Amino acid sequence: MRSRRALIAGAATAALVLSACGGGGDAEGVTSFDIAVSNASEPYSIPWLVGKDQGLFERRGVTIGEIVPGKGGGTTVRNMLSGDLPIADVGFTSVLESSEAGTPVTVVGGATQSVYGLDFYTLDSNAGVRTINDVRNWAYTNPQSVTQALSYILPRVAGATQEIERTSSGGLGEGVALLEAGSVDVAVVPPSVVAKTDKFRVVVSSADYLKKFQQSVITTTPEFAERNPDTVKAVLAGYQDAVEFIRANPQKAAELYADYIDIDVAAATTIVNKTLQYDNWSAGFDAEAIEQAVEAQRLAMDRADLPFCELFRKTYLPANVPATLPAECGAAQ
Structure with a gap:
């Protein structure tokens, strides 16, 4: 291989x-x-x-x-x-x-x-974040990225009204690191990572809100x-x-x-x-x-x-x- x-x-x-x-x-x-x-x-x-x-x-x-x-x-x-x-x-x-x-x-x-592959996860141990309405600090990869755009449109489509702080992580791997450190509530965890661990839990399944x-x-x-x-x-x-x-x-x-x-x-x-x-x-x-x-x-x-x-x-x-x-x-x- x-x-x-x-x-x-x-x-x-x-x-x-x-x-x-x-x-x-x-x-x-x-x-x-x-x-x-x-x-x-x-x-x-x-x-x-x-x-x-x-x-x-x-x-x-x-x-x-x-x-x-x-x-x-x-x-x-x-x-x-x-x-x-x-x-x-x-x-x-x-x-x-x-x-x-x-x-x-x-x-x-x-x-x-x-939007497959761009779901937002939290740590499975984070009992305080269960739905999109619980998200207060949302990580995206880079400014002008798809993940940043999703951090705006998903709450709007879902009707979430809470104040959300958005954090640029600098990349997918960096977002996962912020999540593991407890610095953010949710971040994209790509399928290649999800396939190797069970320590993350999906909070926002993007396809539930955006079909295309x-x-x-x-x-x-x-x-x-x-x-x-x-x-x-x-x-x-x-x-x-x-x-x-x-x-x-x-x-x-x-x-x-x-x-x-x-x-x-x-x-x-x-x-x-x-x-x-x-x-x-x-x-x-x-x-x-x-x-x-x-x-x-x-x-x-x-x-x-x-x-x-x-x-x-x-x-x-x-x-x-x-x-x-x-x-x-x-x-x-």
Whole structure:
């Protein structure tokens, strides 16, 4: 079994090799590169793992080297813009924030469109926190992250009216550490961690309140998309092929994921089955999922005029996926 450390080291080496060969940036004719994935130890990575293992990207004419983990959405956007990682699966709220800051980004495909994997837990021993109404100190990962946006929209949807202090932990692992230290009431404990311990108890199951939510999107720079349209189309088609393969072969997907993050196959099977239950992935655009995520980010940023429609480009989507944007986008492409 390949260790996680070995995979990360291999990713770094491959990135250097691809850079030396001109595999990244905004060059034309790029068909071989690494893929940047936020929090790659979590289910975001599963379609990429499956697509690589089954040769689904290569059948479409592109080669995905390594899955390069990003610490969070903003970090992954910066890695993508550095030139060596031309396409990224990155948190949508981070893309919104990056766009607001003037960063040139284009959303070419959907990715994770549910809130599975973003449940908020407390310590099982914490008898004082049982429901969302008991939460007084809520940890999220980083500013402008999906978890920060959820810390605003979930209490509103649930009708919770208590005053809530929000704490930026700096990452998923750091949030778990704050939780274990008793510094916060709830934090996201990712499925890969929950699978290995029973010391946490879920307090806020995000999917109980939000059926659809655009967690992550497949993103590139406008220049790369314009110069490499066939490559972008091939990546999206391969991603959707992987999603369909997972639906038909969940056990194989679970085995690949278990090997990748070093958990037992039974735990990985549970994770994969839940992703399928929540219709977790699609290369297409889902208007409801996008709208919910934008609303959450507007709450977190305390503004009503957050633009987003011009980020999306439908022209690269496979024909067999939805391509619907929220009504406020009109005919945006």
